[in-house]
Amino acid sequence: MRSDAVLNEAVRGPSGPRKHRMLPSWVATTALLLPTYAWLTLAVLLPLLTMFVFSFMSATPMGKAPITFTLKHYRAFIDQPYLLNIGWTSLVIGFWTTLLCAIFGFLAAVALARATVGRMRETLLILILLPFWTNGLVRVFSWTMVLRENGFLDNVLHMVSADTGSISFLYTRYAIVLGLVHGYLPYMILTCYIALVTIDDAIIEAAASLGARWWTILFRILIPMAAPGLISGAVLTFVPVIGSFMEPRILGGKVGVTMGTVIEDQFTQAFNWPLGAALSFTLLAVVLAIFATFSGVLRRGAAA
Amino acid sequence: MKQIGHIYLLVVLFFLYTPIIVMMAMGFNESQLYELPFTFSFRWYDALLGNKQLLTAGMNSIIIAVITSVLATSLGTLAATALARRTFRGKSLLQLLLLPPIAIPWLITGTAMLVFFYWSGIGRGMHALLIGHVALAIPYVVLVVGTGFKTIRADLEEAAMSLGSTPIHAFFSVTLPLLYPSILGAALFAFAVSLDQFVISYFLATPGYSTLPVQIYSAIRKGFTPEINAISTLLLLGSMTVILIFARFAKPGDTSDKR
Numbered sequence: 001m002r003s004d005a006v007l008n009e010a011v012r013g014p015s016g017p018r019k020h021r022m023l024p025s026w027v028a029t030t031a032l033l034l035p036t037y038a039w040l041t042l043a044v045l046l047p048l049l050t051m052f053v054f055s056f057m058s059a060t061p062m063g064k065a066p067i068t069f070t071l072k073h074y075r076a077f078i079d080q081p082y083l084l085n086i087g088w089t090s091l092v093i094g095f096w097t098t099l100l101c102a103i104f105g106f107l108a109a110v111a112l113a114r115a116t117v118g119r120m121r122e123t124l125l126i127l128i129l130l131p132f133w134t135n136g137l138v139r140v141f142s143w144t145m146v147l148r149e150n151g152f153l154d155n156v157l158h159m160v161s162a163d164t165g166s167i168s169f170l171y172t173r174y175a176i177v178l179g180l181v182h183g184y185l186p187y188m189i190l191t192c193y194i195a196l197v198t199i200d201d202a203i204i205e206a207a208a209s210l211g212a213r214w215w216t217i218l219f220r221i222l223i224p225m226a227a228p229g230l231i232s233g234a235v236l237t238f239v240p241v242i243g244s245f246m247e248p249r250i251l252g253g254k255v256g257v258t259m260g261t262v263i264e265d266q267f268t269q270a271f272n273w274p275l276g277a278a279l280s281f282t283l284l285a286v287v288l289a290i291f292a293t294f295s296g297v298l299r300r301g302a303a304a
Numbered sequence: 305m306k307q308i309g310h311i312y313l314l315v316v317l318f319f320l321y322t323p324i325i326v327m328m329a330m331g332f333n334e335s336q337l338y339e340l341p342f343t344f345s346f347r348w349y350d351a352l353l354g355n356k357q358l359l360t361a362g363m364n365s366i367i368i369a370v371i372t373s374v375l376a377t378s379l380g381t382l383a384a385t386a387l388a389r390r391t392f393r394g395k396s397l398l399q400l401l402l403l404p405p406i407a408i409p410w411l412i413t414g415t416a417m418l419v420f421f422y423w424s425g426i427g428r429g430m431h432a433l434l435i436g437h438v439a440l441a442i443p444y445v446v447l448v449v450g451t452g453f454k455t456i457r458a459d460l461e462e463a464a465m466s467l468g469s470t471p472i473h474a475f476f477s478v479t480l481p482l483l484y485p486s487i488l489g490a491a492l493f494a495f496a497v498s499l500d501q502f503v504i505s506y507f508l509a510t511p512g513y514s515t516l517p518v519q520i521y522s523a524i525r526k527g528f529t530p531e532i533n534a535i536s537t538l539l540l541l542g543s544m545t546v547i548l549i550f551a552r553f554a555k556p557g558d559t560s561d562k563r
Contacts (some may be wrong), residue, residue, distance in 0.1 A: 033383050036382065037383070039442065040401060043435045044416075044417075048412075050419050050420040050424075051416040051419045061423075073409075111308075111309035112313065115308075129319075130544055130547060133543065135499075135517060136500070136502065137502045138517075139324065139542055141327065142323035145338065145533075146323045155340055182320065185316070186320070219500075220441070222488055240410075241413060242409070245411055250525075264411065267507065273419060277419060280412045280416070284408065287412075
Protein backbone atom coordinates (compact mmCIF):
# COMPACT_ATOMS: atom_id res chain seq x y z
CA MET A 1 0.00 0.00 0.00
CA ARG A 2 2.66 2.39 1.10
CA SER A 3 5.04 1.46 -1.71
CA ASP A 4 2.14 1.83 -4.12
CA ALA A 5 1.67 5.40 -3.13
CA VAL A 6 5.37 6.07 -3.53
CA LEU A 7 5.29 4.48 -6.93
CA ASN A 8 2.31 6.52 -7.92
CA GLU A 9 4.03 9.64 -6.79
CA ALA A 10 7.12 8.72 -8.73
CA VAL A 11 5.17 8.11 -11.87
CA ARG A 12 2.62 10.84 -11.68
CA GLY A 13 4.61 13.48 -9.91
CA PRO A 14 3.62 15.02 -6.62
CA SER A 15 0.72 16.97 -7.96
CA GLY A 16 -1.91 14.29 -7.50
CA PRO A 17 -3.84 12.89 -10.48
CA ARG A 18 -1.89 12.36 -13.62
CA LYS A 19 -1.76 15.23 -16.04
CA HIS A 20 -1.10 14.34 -19.66
CA ARG A 21 1.85 16.13 -21.01
CA MET A 22 -0.17 17.63 -23.79
CA LEU A 23 1.72 17.85 -27.00
CA PRO A 24 0.03 20.06 -29.51
CA SER A 25 -2.31 17.87 -31.49
CA TRP A 26 -0.63 18.52 -34.82
CA VAL A 27 2.54 16.84 -33.54
CA ALA A 28 0.72 13.57 -32.96
CA THR A 29 -1.11 13.85 -36.27
CA THR A 30 2.13 14.49 -38.10
CA ALA A 31 3.84 11.60 -36.35
CA LEU A 32 1.05 9.27 -37.42
CA LEU A 33 1.04 10.44 -41.02
CA LEU A 34 4.71 11.11 -41.68
CA PRO A 35 5.95 7.53 -42.20
CA THR A 36 3.32 6.71 -44.79
CA TYR A 37 3.59 9.93 -46.75
CA ALA A 38 7.38 10.02 -46.61
CA TRP A 39 7.35 6.50 -48.03
CA LEU A 40 4.88 7.38 -50.78
CA THR A 41 6.94 10.46 -51.63
CA LEU A 42 10.09 8.41 -51.96
CA ALA A 43 8.49 5.56 -53.87
CA VAL A 44 5.93 7.28 -56.08
CA LEU A 45 5.99 11.07 -56.14
CA LEU A 46 9.74 11.66 -56.50
CA PRO A 47 9.99 8.94 -59.17
CA LEU A 48 7.20 10.53 -61.21
CA LEU A 49 8.91 13.91 -60.87
CA THR A 50 12.28 12.48 -61.90
CA MET A 51 10.76 10.76 -64.87
CA PHE A 52 9.16 14.02 -65.92
CA VAL A 53 12.62 15.64 -65.94
CA PHE A 54 14.08 12.66 -67.82
CA SER A 55 11.47 13.00 -70.53
CA PHE A 56 13.11 16.25 -71.63
CA MET A 57 16.65 14.88 -71.83
CA SER A 58 18.25 14.36 -75.20
CA ALA A 59 19.70 10.97 -74.23
CA THR A 60 19.83 8.52 -71.36
CA PRO A 61 22.34 10.07 -68.91
CA MET A 62 24.58 7.02 -68.66
CA GLY A 63 27.20 7.38 -71.33
CA LYS A 64 29.62 10.22 -71.87
CA ALA A 65 27.35 12.05 -74.28
CA PRO A 66 26.48 15.54 -73.11
CA ILE A 67 22.87 15.95 -72.05
CA THR A 68 20.78 18.77 -73.35
CA PHE A 69 17.13 19.43 -72.75
CA THR A 70 14.74 18.99 -75.61
CA LEU A 71 11.08 18.57 -76.43
CA LYS A 72 11.79 16.09 -79.21
CA HIS A 73 10.48 13.04 -77.33
CA TYR A 74 7.09 14.63 -76.98
CA ARG A 75 7.16 15.21 -80.73
CA ALA A 76 7.66 11.47 -81.27
CA PHE A 77 4.06 11.04 -82.35
CA ILE A 78 4.69 13.47 -85.20
CA ASP A 79 8.22 12.39 -86.05
CA GLN A 80 7.47 8.68 -85.93
CA PRO A 81 3.95 8.26 -87.33
CA TYR A 82 3.93 4.52 -86.59
CA LEU A 83 3.55 5.51 -82.93
CA LEU A 84 0.18 7.00 -83.77
CA ASN A 85 -0.93 3.64 -85.11
CA ILE A 86 0.29 1.94 -81.97
CA GLY A 87 -1.48 4.48 -79.77
CA TRP A 88 -4.64 3.89 -81.79
CA THR A 89 -4.28 0.12 -81.35
CA SER A 90 -4.08 0.60 -77.59
CA LEU A 91 -7.21 2.74 -77.56
CA VAL A 92 -9.11 0.23 -79.74
CA ILE A 93 -8.09 -2.66 -77.50
CA GLY A 94 -9.10 -0.58 -74.47
CA PHE A 95 -12.44 0.26 -76.05
CA TRP A 96 -13.39 -3.32 -76.91
CA THR A 97 -12.20 -4.69 -73.58
CA THR A 98 -14.21 -2.08 -71.69
CA LEU A 99 -17.32 -2.56 -73.83
CA LEU A 100 -17.29 -6.35 -73.50
CA CYS A 101 -16.61 -6.13 -69.76
CA ALA A 102 -19.46 -3.63 -69.37
CA ILE A 103 -22.00 -5.78 -71.25
CA PHE A 104 -21.16 -9.14 -69.70
CA GLY A 105 -20.25 -7.70 -66.31
CA PHE A 106 -23.42 -5.67 -65.97
CA LEU A 107 -25.60 -8.67 -66.83
CA ALA A 108 -23.69 -10.81 -64.33
CA ALA A 109 -24.19 -8.11 -61.68
CA VAL A 110 -27.92 -8.00 -62.46
CA ALA A 111 -28.09 -11.78 -62.16
CA LEU A 112 -26.20 -11.61 -58.84
CA ALA A 113 -28.36 -8.86 -57.41
CA ARG A 114 -31.73 -10.17 -58.59
CA ALA A 115 -31.46 -13.96 -58.86
CA THR A 116 -29.40 -14.87 -55.80
CA VAL A 117 -29.71 -14.34 -52.06
CA GLY A 118 -27.80 -14.82 -48.83
CA ARG A 119 -25.14 -17.49 -48.60
CA MET A 120 -25.24 -18.36 -52.29
CA ARG A 121 -24.76 -14.73 -53.33
CA GLU A 122 -21.84 -14.31 -50.94
CA THR A 123 -20.15 -17.47 -52.25
CA LEU A 124 -20.69 -16.49 -55.88
CA LEU A 125 -19.28 -13.02 -55.25
CA ILE A 126 -16.14 -14.44 -53.67
CA LEU A 127 -15.76 -16.99 -56.49
CA ILE A 128 -16.04 -14.22 -59.08
CA LEU A 129 -13.56 -11.94 -57.32
CA LEU A 130 -11.05 -14.64 -56.41
CA PRO A 131 -9.28 -14.77 -59.81
CA PHE A 132 -9.04 -10.97 -59.83
CA TRP A 133 -6.86 -11.04 -56.73
CA THR A 134 -4.53 -13.71 -58.00
CA ASN A 135 -1.57 -13.29 -60.28
CA GLY A 136 -2.59 -11.59 -63.53
CA LEU A 137 0.47 -12.88 -65.33
CA VAL A 138 -0.42 -16.48 -64.54
CA ARG A 139 -3.99 -15.94 -65.73
CA VAL A 140 -2.72 -14.56 -69.02
CA PHE A 141 -0.38 -17.52 -69.33
CA SER A 142 -3.38 -19.81 -68.73
CA TRP A 143 -5.05 -18.51 -71.86
CA THR A 144 -2.12 -19.64 -73.99
CA MET A 145 -2.96 -23.17 -72.85
CA VAL A 146 -6.52 -22.75 -74.10
CA LEU A 147 -5.93 -20.80 -77.29
CA ARG A 148 -2.76 -22.29 -78.72
CA GLU A 149 -2.81 -24.58 -81.70
CA ASN A 150 -3.81 -28.02 -80.52
CA GLY A 151 -4.67 -26.47 -77.17
CA PHE A 152 -7.80 -26.91 -75.08
CA LEU A 153 -10.11 -25.07 -77.49
CA ASP A 154 -8.96 -27.10 -80.50
CA ASN A 155 -9.33 -30.32 -78.56
CA VAL A 156 -12.88 -29.48 -77.50
CA LEU A 157 -13.67 -28.65 -81.12
CA HIS A 158 -12.22 -31.94 -82.34
CA MET A 159 -14.38 -33.82 -79.89
CA VAL A 160 -17.42 -32.25 -81.51
CA SER A 161 -16.30 -32.64 -85.10
CA ALA A 162 -13.09 -34.53 -85.72
CA ASP A 163 -12.12 -33.24 -89.16
CA THR A 164 -12.26 -29.46 -88.66
CA GLY A 165 -9.04 -27.53 -88.69
CA SER A 166 -7.62 -25.47 -85.89
CA ILE A 167 -9.54 -22.43 -84.67
CA SER A 168 -6.60 -21.35 -82.57
CA PHE A 169 -6.45 -17.58 -82.40
CA LEU A 170 -3.50 -17.13 -80.08
CA TYR A 171 -1.27 -14.25 -81.24
CA THR A 172 -4.15 -12.15 -82.54
CA ARG A 173 -5.80 -9.02 -81.17
CA TYR A 174 -8.84 -11.10 -80.30
CA ALA A 175 -6.68 -13.11 -77.93
CA ILE A 176 -5.39 -9.92 -76.28
CA VAL A 177 -8.92 -8.58 -75.77
CA LEU A 178 -10.12 -11.96 -74.49
CA GLY A 179 -7.30 -12.13 -71.93
CA LEU A 180 -7.94 -8.56 -70.81
CA VAL A 181 -11.71 -9.13 -70.49
CA HIS A 182 -10.90 -12.16 -68.37
CA GLY A 183 -8.69 -9.98 -66.20
CA TYR A 184 -11.06 -7.08 -65.58
CA LEU A 185 -14.52 -8.67 -65.77
CA PRO A 186 -14.62 -9.47 -62.02
CA TYR A 187 -13.95 -5.83 -61.21
CA MET A 188 -16.74 -4.61 -63.49
CA ILE A 189 -19.12 -7.12 -61.92
CA LEU A 190 -18.20 -5.81 -58.46
CA THR A 191 -18.71 -2.10 -59.20
CA CYS A 192 -22.00 -2.75 -61.03
CA TYR A 193 -23.20 -5.07 -58.28
CA ILE A 194 -22.48 -2.48 -55.58
CA ALA A 195 -24.55 0.05 -57.54
CA LEU A 196 -27.36 -2.43 -58.25
CA VAL A 197 -27.96 -3.69 -54.71
CA THR A 198 -28.91 -0.18 -53.61
CA ILE A 199 -31.91 -0.16 -56.00
CA ASP A 200 -35.15 -0.69 -54.13
CA ASP A 201 -36.97 -3.88 -55.16
CA ALA A 202 -40.26 -2.01 -54.95
CA ILE A 203 -39.36 0.14 -57.95
CA ILE A 204 -38.82 -2.90 -60.13
CA GLU A 205 -41.92 -4.65 -58.83
CA ALA A 206 -43.95 -1.52 -59.49
CA ALA A 207 -42.63 -1.35 -63.05
CA ALA A 208 -43.33 -5.04 -63.62
CA SER A 209 -46.84 -4.82 -62.21
CA LEU A 210 -47.55 -1.91 -64.52
CA GLY A 211 -46.63 -4.13 -67.43
CA ALA A 212 -42.98 -3.21 -68.12
CA ARG A 213 -41.10 -5.90 -70.06
CA TRP A 214 -37.66 -7.01 -68.92
CA TRP A 215 -35.86 -4.86 -71.46
CA THR A 216 -37.81 -1.81 -70.35
CA ILE A 217 -36.78 -2.55 -66.76
CA LEU A 218 -33.17 -3.08 -67.86
CA PHE A 219 -32.83 0.05 -70.02
CA ARG A 220 -35.17 2.42 -68.20
CA ILE A 221 -34.48 1.50 -64.57
CA LEU A 222 -31.45 -0.71 -63.93
CA ILE A 223 -28.91 0.86 -66.30
CA PRO A 224 -29.72 4.51 -65.49
CA MET A 225 -29.81 3.86 -61.75
CA ALA A 226 -26.61 1.80 -61.75
CA ALA A 227 -24.80 4.14 -64.13
CA PRO A 228 -22.26 5.31 -61.51
CA GLY A 229 -21.16 1.71 -60.95
CA LEU A 230 -21.01 1.07 -64.67
CA ILE A 231 -18.95 4.21 -65.29
CA SER A 232 -16.46 3.65 -62.46
CA GLY A 233 -16.08 0.05 -63.60
CA ALA A 234 -15.45 1.24 -67.15
CA VAL A 235 -12.85 3.83 -66.08
CA LEU A 236 -11.06 1.37 -63.81
CA THR A 237 -10.96 -1.14 -66.67
CA PHE A 238 -9.96 1.21 -69.48
CA VAL A 239 -7.12 2.88 -67.57
CA PRO A 240 -5.09 -0.23 -66.70
CA VAL A 241 -5.84 -1.77 -70.09
CA ILE A 242 -4.28 1.07 -72.09
CA GLY A 243 -1.22 0.74 -69.82
CA SER A 244 -0.97 -3.04 -70.13
CA PHE A 245 2.05 -4.69 -71.68
CA MET A 246 2.29 -8.32 -70.59
CA GLU A 247 -1.14 -9.28 -71.99
CA PRO A 248 -0.34 -7.99 -75.51
CA ARG A 249 3.16 -9.43 -75.24
CA ILE A 250 2.10 -12.93 -74.27
CA LEU A 251 -1.24 -13.26 -76.09
CA GLY A 252 -0.48 -11.01 -79.05
CA GLY A 253 2.99 -12.18 -80.02
CA LYS A 254 4.06 -10.23 -83.09
CA VAL A 255 0.78 -8.35 -83.46
CA GLY A 256 0.80 -7.41 -79.79
CA VAL A 257 2.52 -4.06 -80.16
CA THR A 258 0.81 -1.47 -77.96
CA MET A 259 1.80 1.69 -76.10
CA GLY A 260 2.54 -0.54 -73.13
CA THR A 261 4.97 -2.80 -74.96
CA VAL A 262 6.65 0.17 -76.69
CA ILE A 263 7.25 1.84 -73.32
CA GLU A 264 8.49 -1.44 -71.86
CA ASP A 265 10.91 -1.78 -74.78
CA GLN A 266 12.37 1.71 -74.22
CA PHE A 267 13.33 0.72 -70.68
CA THR A 268 14.37 -2.90 -71.13
CA GLN A 269 15.59 -3.29 -74.74
CA ALA A 270 16.15 -0.03 -76.61
CA PHE A 271 17.48 1.74 -73.54
CA ASN A 272 16.01 5.05 -74.66
CA TRP A 273 14.79 6.16 -71.25
CA PRO A 274 13.89 9.73 -72.21
CA LEU A 275 11.61 8.53 -75.01
CA GLY A 276 10.09 5.94 -72.69
CA ALA A 277 9.58 8.63 -70.06
CA ALA A 278 7.91 10.95 -72.54
CA LEU A 279 5.60 8.17 -73.76
CA SER A 280 4.83 7.23 -70.14
CA PHE A 281 3.91 10.82 -69.40
CA THR A 282 1.74 11.09 -72.49
CA LEU A 283 -0.07 7.99 -71.28
CA LEU A 284 -0.30 9.47 -67.79
CA ALA A 285 -1.84 12.63 -69.24
CA VAL A 286 -4.52 10.52 -70.94
CA VAL A 287 -5.14 8.65 -67.69
CA LEU A 288 -5.41 11.85 -65.64
CA ALA A 289 -7.75 13.39 -68.21
CA ILE A 290 -10.01 10.35 -67.91
CA PHE A 291 -9.97 10.54 -64.11
CA ALA A 292 -10.66 14.28 -64.20
CA THR A 293 -13.59 13.79 -66.56
CA PHE A 294 -15.23 11.17 -64.37
CA SER A 295 -14.02 12.37 -60.97
CA GLY A 296 -17.54 13.28 -59.83
CA VAL A 297 -18.90 9.82 -60.62
CA LEU A 298 -15.85 8.08 -59.17
CA ARG A 299 -16.08 10.02 -55.90
CA ARG A 300 -19.76 9.15 -55.52
CA GLY A 301 -18.86 5.55 -56.24
CA ALA A 302 -16.18 5.60 -53.54
CA ALA A 303 -18.57 7.11 -51.02
CA ALA A 304 -21.23 4.46 -51.62
CA MET B 305 -36.04 -15.54 -65.09
CA LYS B 306 -34.13 -16.66 -62.01
CA GLN B 307 -32.99 -19.82 -63.77
CA ILE B 308 -31.59 -17.78 -66.62
CA GLY B 309 -29.70 -15.68 -64.07
CA HIS B 310 -28.24 -18.77 -62.42
CA ILE B 311 -27.23 -20.31 -65.74
CA TYR B 312 -25.63 -17.06 -66.83
CA LEU B 313 -23.61 -16.83 -63.61
CA LEU B 314 -22.45 -20.41 -64.15
CA VAL B 315 -21.30 -19.47 -67.66
CA VAL B 316 -19.37 -16.51 -66.20
CA LEU B 317 -17.71 -18.75 -63.63
CA PHE B 318 -16.93 -21.26 -66.36
CA PHE B 319 -15.27 -18.49 -68.39
CA LEU B 320 -13.29 -17.27 -65.37
CA TYR B 321 -12.06 -20.65 -64.21
CA THR B 322 -11.63 -22.79 -67.35
CA PRO B 323 -8.26 -21.36 -68.42
CA ILE B 324 -6.96 -21.56 -64.86
CA ILE B 325 -8.04 -25.18 -64.47
CA VAL B 326 -6.66 -26.13 -67.91
CA MET B 327 -3.35 -24.49 -67.00
CA MET B 328 -3.23 -26.36 -63.68
CA ALA B 329 -4.11 -29.68 -65.32
CA MET B 330 -1.34 -29.28 -67.88
CA GLY B 331 1.16 -29.12 -65.03
CA PHE B 332 0.23 -32.71 -64.25
CA ASN B 333 0.47 -33.89 -67.85
CA GLU B 334 3.47 -36.02 -68.79
CA SER B 335 4.00 -34.47 -72.23
CA GLN B 336 6.56 -31.69 -72.54
CA LEU B 337 4.67 -30.17 -75.47
CA TYR B 338 1.31 -30.20 -73.66
CA GLU B 339 0.18 -33.04 -75.91
CA LEU B 340 -2.96 -35.00 -75.20
CA PRO B 341 -4.19 -37.60 -74.28
CA PHE B 342 -3.64 -36.63 -70.70
CA THR B 343 -1.17 -38.81 -68.81
CA PHE B 344 -1.01 -38.00 -65.11
CA SER B 345 2.49 -37.40 -63.79
CA PHE B 346 4.36 -35.47 -61.11
CA ARG B 347 7.27 -35.15 -63.52
CA TRP B 348 7.12 -31.36 -63.68
CA TYR B 349 6.80 -30.94 -59.95
CA ASP B 350 9.86 -33.16 -59.58
CA ALA B 351 11.69 -31.02 -62.11
CA LEU B 352 10.68 -27.96 -60.12
CA LEU B 353 12.47 -29.30 -57.05
CA GLY B 354 15.69 -29.26 -59.06
CA ASN B 355 15.14 -25.79 -60.49
CA LYS B 356 17.26 -23.60 -58.22
CA GLN B 357 16.39 -20.40 -60.07
CA LEU B 358 12.62 -20.76 -59.66
CA LEU B 359 12.88 -21.97 -56.07
CA THR B 360 15.12 -19.05 -55.09
CA ALA B 361 12.76 -16.63 -56.80
CA GLY B 362 9.84 -18.22 -54.97
CA MET B 363 11.63 -17.82 -51.66
CA ASN B 364 12.42 -14.19 -52.51
CA SER B 365 8.76 -13.58 -53.31
CA ILE B 366 7.63 -14.93 -49.96
CA ILE B 367 10.27 -12.99 -48.00
CA ILE B 368 9.42 -9.74 -49.80
CA ALA B 369 5.70 -10.35 -49.26
CA VAL B 370 6.17 -10.93 -45.51
CA ILE B 371 8.32 -7.82 -45.00
CA THR B 372 5.99 -5.75 -47.19
CA SER B 373 3.00 -6.95 -45.22
CA VAL B 374 4.57 -6.03 -41.87
CA LEU B 375 5.85 -2.61 -42.99
CA ALA B 376 2.78 -1.59 -44.99
CA THR B 377 0.42 -2.68 -42.22
CA SER B 378 2.32 -0.77 -39.53
CA LEU B 379 2.65 2.44 -41.54
CA GLY B 380 -0.81 2.20 -43.05
CA THR B 381 -2.51 1.61 -39.70
CA LEU B 382 -0.87 4.73 -38.23
CA ALA B 383 -1.97 6.81 -41.20
CA ALA B 384 -5.49 5.32 -41.10
CA THR B 385 -5.70 6.27 -37.39
CA ALA B 386 -4.91 9.89 -38.16
CA LEU B 387 -7.22 9.99 -41.17
CA ALA B 388 -10.11 8.39 -39.29
CA ARG B 389 -9.82 9.97 -35.85
CA ARG B 390 -8.22 13.36 -36.23
CA THR B 391 -9.32 16.53 -37.87
CA PHE B 392 -6.74 18.60 -39.65
CA ARG B 393 -6.40 20.72 -42.70
CA GLY B 394 -5.43 19.12 -45.98
CA LYS B 395 -6.98 15.78 -45.07
CA SER B 396 -8.72 15.37 -48.41
CA LEU B 397 -5.48 16.13 -50.24
CA LEU B 398 -3.71 13.42 -48.24
CA GLN B 399 -6.51 10.97 -49.03
CA LEU B 400 -6.14 11.86 -52.69
CA LEU B 401 -2.39 11.15 -52.50
CA LEU B 402 -3.17 7.53 -51.62
CA LEU B 403 -4.64 6.99 -55.06
CA PRO B 404 -1.62 7.19 -57.44
CA PRO B 405 -0.17 3.81 -56.44
CA ILE B 406 -3.55 2.17 -57.11
CA ALA B 407 -4.90 4.26 -59.96
CA ILE B 408 -1.92 5.02 -62.18
CA PRO B 409 -1.01 2.05 -64.40
CA TRP B 410 1.84 0.15 -62.80
CA LEU B 411 3.82 0.40 -66.03
CA ILE B 412 4.13 4.16 -65.44
CA THR B 413 4.84 3.85 -61.71
CA GLY B 414 7.30 1.04 -62.31
CA THR B 415 9.31 2.79 -65.00
CA ALA B 416 9.31 5.98 -62.91
CA MET B 417 10.74 4.04 -59.97
CA LEU B 418 13.39 2.54 -62.23
CA VAL B 419 14.46 5.97 -63.45
CA PHE B 420 14.45 7.57 -59.98
CA PHE B 421 16.17 4.70 -58.19
CA TYR B 422 18.85 4.62 -60.85
CA TRP B 423 19.37 8.39 -60.82
CA SER B 424 19.38 8.72 -57.02
CA GLY B 425 21.76 5.82 -56.49
CA ILE B 426 19.19 3.69 -54.66
CA GLY B 427 19.66 1.16 -57.42
CA ARG B 428 17.68 -2.01 -58.07
CA GLY B 429 17.35 -5.28 -56.22
CA MET B 430 15.71 -6.39 -53.01
CA HIS B 431 15.61 -3.03 -51.22
CA ALA B 432 14.22 -1.31 -54.31
CA LEU B 433 11.54 -3.99 -54.67
CA LEU B 434 10.62 -3.51 -51.02
CA ILE B 435 10.30 0.26 -51.38
CA GLY B 436 7.99 -0.27 -54.35
CA HIS B 437 5.89 -3.08 -52.90
CA VAL B 438 5.29 -1.30 -49.59
CA ALA B 439 4.19 1.85 -51.44
CA LEU B 440 1.70 -0.19 -53.48
CA ALA B 441 0.33 -1.99 -50.43
CA ILE B 442 -0.05 1.04 -48.10
CA PRO B 443 -3.16 2.49 -49.81
CA TYR B 444 -4.96 -0.85 -49.53
CA VAL B 445 -4.04 -1.09 -45.83
CA VAL B 446 -5.32 2.44 -45.17
CA LEU B 447 -8.53 1.54 -47.00
CA VAL B 448 -9.14 -1.72 -45.14
CA VAL B 449 -8.17 -0.37 -41.70
CA GLY B 450 -10.08 2.87 -42.37
CA THR B 451 -13.20 0.80 -43.06
CA GLY B 452 -12.51 -1.01 -39.78
CA PHE B 453 -12.43 2.31 -37.93
CA LYS B 454 -15.91 3.12 -39.19
CA THR B 455 -17.30 0.09 -37.38
CA ILE B 456 -15.90 0.95 -33.93
CA ARG B 457 -17.07 3.89 -31.93
CA ALA B 458 -14.73 6.76 -31.15
CA ASP B 459 -16.39 7.36 -27.77
CA LEU B 460 -14.99 4.10 -26.37
CA GLU B 461 -11.52 5.59 -26.66
CA GLU B 462 -12.74 8.87 -25.23
CA ALA B 463 -14.32 7.02 -22.32
CA ALA B 464 -11.01 5.29 -21.61
CA MET B 465 -9.17 8.60 -21.74
CA SER B 466 -11.65 10.36 -19.49
CA LEU B 467 -11.06 7.56 -17.00
CA GLY B 468 -7.37 8.44 -16.96
CA SER B 469 -5.85 6.50 -19.82
CA THR B 470 -3.29 8.19 -22.04
CA PRO B 471 -4.14 8.45 -25.74
CA ILE B 472 -1.49 5.88 -26.57
CA HIS B 473 -2.66 3.51 -23.86
CA ALA B 474 -6.26 3.96 -24.96
CA PHE B 475 -5.26 3.14 -28.51
CA PHE B 476 -3.46 -0.04 -27.53
CA SER B 477 -5.94 -1.29 -24.96
CA VAL B 478 -9.25 -0.23 -26.52
CA THR B 479 -8.96 0.60 -30.19
CA LEU B 480 -6.41 -1.98 -31.27
CA PRO B 481 -8.24 -5.05 -29.92
CA LEU B 482 -11.43 -3.91 -31.65
CA LEU B 483 -9.55 -3.12 -34.82
CA TYR B 484 -7.56 -6.32 -34.82
CA PRO B 485 -9.62 -8.22 -37.44
CA SER B 486 -9.28 -5.33 -39.90
CA ILE B 487 -5.56 -5.04 -39.28
CA LEU B 488 -5.05 -8.76 -39.77
CA GLY B 489 -7.15 -8.57 -42.93
CA ALA B 490 -5.08 -5.64 -44.17
CA ALA B 491 -1.86 -7.57 -43.48
CA LEU B 492 -3.10 -10.56 -45.48
CA PHE B 493 -4.18 -8.27 -48.28
CA ALA B 494 -0.80 -6.52 -48.35
CA PHE B 495 0.85 -9.95 -48.46
CA ALA B 496 -1.27 -10.95 -51.45
CA VAL B 497 -0.65 -7.64 -53.24
CA SER B 498 3.09 -8.12 -52.90
CA LEU B 499 3.06 -11.82 -53.77
CA ASP B 500 1.17 -11.17 -57.01
CA GLN B 501 2.97 -7.99 -58.00
CA PHE B 502 4.72 -8.39 -61.30
CA VAL B 503 5.02 -5.09 -63.16
CA ILE B 504 6.91 -3.10 -60.52
CA SER B 505 9.12 -6.07 -59.68
CA TYR B 506 9.91 -6.58 -63.34
CA PHE B 507 11.49 -3.12 -63.64
CA LEU B 508 13.29 -3.23 -60.29
CA ALA B 509 14.62 -6.79 -60.35
CA THR B 510 18.24 -7.53 -61.22
CA PRO B 511 19.61 -10.63 -62.93
CA GLY B 512 20.75 -11.79 -59.50
CA TYR B 513 17.63 -10.92 -57.54
CA SER B 514 14.14 -11.43 -58.84
CA THR B 515 10.77 -12.67 -57.72
CA LEU B 516 8.64 -15.54 -58.93
CA PRO B 517 6.35 -13.58 -61.29
CA VAL B 518 9.42 -11.99 -62.94
CA GLN B 519 10.97 -15.42 -63.45
CA ILE B 520 7.70 -16.80 -64.80
CA TYR B 521 7.49 -13.92 -67.28
CA SER B 522 10.97 -14.45 -68.63
CA ALA B 523 10.34 -18.21 -68.81
CA ILE B 524 7.12 -17.63 -70.78
CA ARG B 525 8.94 -15.40 -73.21
CA LYS B 526 11.72 -17.94 -73.71
CA GLY B 527 9.20 -20.63 -74.65
CA PHE B 528 7.34 -22.39 -71.94
CA THR B 529 7.49 -25.82 -70.38
CA PRO B 530 5.02 -27.53 -68.00
CA GLU B 531 7.37 -26.57 -65.19
CA ILE B 532 5.91 -23.07 -65.47
CA ASN B 533 2.46 -24.59 -65.10
CA ALA B 534 3.60 -26.35 -61.94
CA ILE B 535 5.06 -23.26 -60.28
CA SER B 536 2.13 -21.10 -61.48
CA THR B 537 -0.28 -23.57 -59.93
CA LEU B 538 1.51 -23.31 -56.60
CA LEU B 539 1.55 -19.50 -56.80
CA LEU B 540 -2.17 -19.33 -57.63
CA LEU B 541 -3.16 -21.74 -54.89
CA GLY B 542 -1.00 -19.77 -52.44
CA SER B 543 -2.55 -16.40 -53.20
CA MET B 544 -6.09 -17.85 -53.41
CA THR B 545 -5.65 -19.27 -49.91
CA VAL B 546 -4.45 -15.92 -48.55
CA ILE B 547 -7.37 -14.07 -50.18
CA LEU B 548 -9.92 -16.59 -48.89
CA ILE B 549 -8.59 -16.17 -45.34
CA PHE B 550 -8.76 -12.40 -45.89
CA ALA B 551 -12.39 -12.72 -47.02
CA ARG B 552 -13.19 -14.54 -43.78
CA PHE B 553 -11.61 -11.81 -41.67
CA ALA B 554 -12.63 -8.65 -43.45
CA LYS B 555 -15.98 -9.82 -44.87
CA PRO B 556 -16.21 -7.54 -47.87
CA GLY B 557 -19.57 -5.82 -47.78
CA ASP B 558 -20.22 -6.78 -44.19
CA THR B 559 -21.58 -3.73 -42.40
CA SER B 560 -22.49 -5.25 -39.06
CA ASP B 561 -21.29 -2.95 -36.32
CA LYS B 562 -19.03 -4.23 -33.62
CA ARG B 563 -20.71 -2.22 -30.89
